[in-house]
Amino acid sequence: MACNACMSSLFKEKLGRCKQCMLINLVMLIGFFAVYMMVDIEQWLVVQQVTFLMFFAITAILMALHLLLWCFYRLTDKY
Template identity: 35%
Template sequence: MSCHQCDESIFIQKLGRCYRCMAQLSLLSVIGWPLWWWFFAEHPKTVESIALLFFCVAFSGLLFLHLVFWWFYRIKNTVNRQHK
């Protein structure tokens, strides 16, 4: 990653602030889940199916964390603006 947030901050501070990470995770989730459904949903116990399923869960989980923190920062900034 080459954005300023990714170069200068620790992992927890990147969540919700790195739009490039969120875009990549969104794309990987949009590609991964249909791919798993079309090719491996009928045989979910194969090694390939389990591996792709773990990747899809990891992409979607990290995207979910990004979105939760993004929402948190937006709410926090809104509250801070109202108190000033």
């Protein structure tokens, strides 16, 4: 990976700093939203529904954290 934030092994050091990680997370979020809209999950087992929705929620929370910290670093010039 090219950026210094990705070279760090600490997860919190990457939040909001690594554009590649943010792009991957955005693609996952959009992809899972598209699958959610195309597939009728009512026909799935309850365990499958919960797993799918939890993964979608966790991806959305991670994207929100990335955006929140990206804004923080831009406003405080700590980037």
